[in-house]
Amino acid sequence: MKSKAIRKLDNALRLLKFSMAALVFFAFFRSIGGFSFLLKPENKKVVVVQKQDKPKTEDIFGSDVENGIHIPTGFIAKGGYGIVIQNCITCHSSKIITQNRMDAKTWRKTIKWMQKTQNLWDLGVNEDKIVAYLGKYYAPKKEGRRKALVVEEWYELK
Ligand code: HEC
Numbered sequence: 001m002k003s004k005a006i007r008k009l010d011n012a013l014r015l016l017k018f019s020m021a022a023l024v025f026f027a028f029f030r031s032i033g034g035f036s037f038l039l040k041p042e043n044k045k046v047v048v049v050q051k052q053d054k055p056k057t058e059d060i061f062g063s064d065v066e067n068g069i070h071i072p073t074g075f076i077a078k079g080g081y082g083i084v085i086q087n088c089i090t091c092h093s094s095k096i097i098t099q100n101r102m103d104a105k106t107w108r109k110t111i112k113w114m115q116k117t118q119n120l121w122d123l124g125v126n127e128d129k130i131v132a133y134l135g136k137y138y139a140p141k142k143e144g145r146r147k148a149l150v151v152e153e154w155y156e157l158k
Contacts (some may be wrong), residue, residue: 055084061085074098076137080129087123097138104135 002010014045036070064070065077073094075081088097108131123130 014134078133078137080126080133081137083126083129084133087121087126091118091120097134101140102134102136103139104131105133107138 031119059083061070061077064072068077069075070077070081070085072090073085075084075094075098085094091102100110108127111120111123111127111131115122
């Protein structure tokens with residue numbers, strides 16, 4: 001014979017198990033759409049979630065990129081090249097840029113010079129991005145020193 005207390009505990013446990021099972025079933029039922037299969041299709045709520053995120057500037061031109069180069073302009077399609085396209089090829093060819101090599105400081109000077117003398121507009125926060133892009137991908141080429149000669153055999157001058 002179980003004591004009264006044990007029986008009470010048994011009942012409580014049974015209730016707990018039952019409610020857990022009900023909860024799991026309910027969650028599953030909801031996840032497969034509940035009773036919505038009874039509704040006519042036009043009564044179903046259609047939730048259209050549209051992504052409102054603006055594409056990054058770099059992505060706008062992505063379709064014209066081949067082998068890492070933006071074909072129409074010749075720019076290296078990395079980092080902020082989209083901003084460069086938007087700001088730097090209205091007045092002159094992109095070639096004037098891609099054929100140049102400068103460090104970041106000199107790129108900034110060139111921009112300041114165009115602003116002073118060529119009516120280039122204030123680039124705002126984009127100036128740093130443009131300078132960073134140009135300073136990185138259109139930096140002076142490092143030629144490096146030639147490798148030291150390896151002399152295998154000395155000969156004597158006579
Ligand atoms: C408002 C017009 C305009 C815009 C926009 C413009 N430039 Fe220029 N830029 C000029 C002019 C004009 C010249 C001189 C062209 C020439 O000498 O034939 C020039 C020359 C240059 C030169 C050559 C400088 C030299 O020493 O010969 C470079 C490099 C250059 N621009 C880069 C840029 C970059 C980078 C941007 C974007 C930030 C840009 N330009 C945007 C007008 C502009």
